Amino acid sequence: MGKLIAPLIFGAAGAAILISLGVWQMQRLEWKQGVLAEIQARINDAPVAVPVQPDPEGDRFLPVAAQGELTGEYLRVLVSQKRVGAGYRIISAFETEGRRILVDRGFMPVQSDDTPAAQGQVAYVGNLHWPEEVDSYTPAPDLAQNLWFARDVPAMADALNTEPVLLIARAATPADAAIAPLPVSTEGIPNDHLNYAITWFSLAIVWLGMTAFLAWRIRREQTQKAT
Known part of the structure; x- marks a missing residue:
């Protein structure tokens, strides 16, 4: 024993x-x-106006509503969607109440013939976000092709001469049939x-x-x- x-x-x-x-x-x-x-409850709260000085931590996922004008300037971020394939997130410059911010309008397939350089008055409802997608393996953007490989808010703001504020659209009025909104959700937050x-x-x-x-x-x- x-x-x-x-x-x-x-x-x-x-x-x-x-x-x-x-x-x-x-x-x-x-x-x-x-x-x-x-986080999901915060995402689904009633939208408010975009804060004058948004805080990347305190205002992350803040639901907002904004009305203004697309300038026609945009960036393409290469992404992939399940059951759809490769495409681009379209990040546009958006002028609202005397300021310029970024708006993530959504997804456009690579094979689409529509131009994302929309201009004119639009009203957006969505959420503020500062995605942390850039790491040491992320390629530098191909500026000649207007092609980015991650959403880098400060760098994109410099490229489009806007504030480093990104509104991720949940809905747009009028809607753009060529671009499908990719709203903020908790699905991308790891929980293993x-x-x-x-x-x-x-x-x-x-x-x-x-x-x-x-x-x-x-x-x-x-x-x-x-x-």
Whole structure:
């Protein structure tokens, strides 16, 4: 029996650690679901006017309504949509109440023949956002082709001579049939805690199985020696 004590203690301790990590991930999952619910509720709030000095943290996802004029200046951001394929997010300069901001008008397929350089009066309802899409692997924009590979609000604002404020359209009046709005949602916010929890609990089961197998082998060897 003495040879079984150390493996059983080691097995129980390892399983306890793995199970506790799984429980912690379940607690993190509950916390993250609460955060996502708060964000979604904020996204769906009644729209307000665009703040005079928006804060990238405090005003992230703020629902806003704005009326003004598209200038015809725009940028294309290469993206891909499920069941649709490759296309562009169209980011346009938008003049509203004496200021210039950016408006993400939505998605246009690459094969579309329509021009996104719209001009004229438009009313938008949407959300402010400062996407964090640029990393060390993001290619620099191809300015000659007017092609960007991520939404970099400060850089796009410099390119279009606007404030570093991005309104992501949920609806436009009049609507542009060639561009489908891609409104802000919580779908792009990662929430992998359930997968992590399943991994830890699975490892705990494997660990306990290995411990049980080791104990069985030790017992079998002891029984064979006794006989």
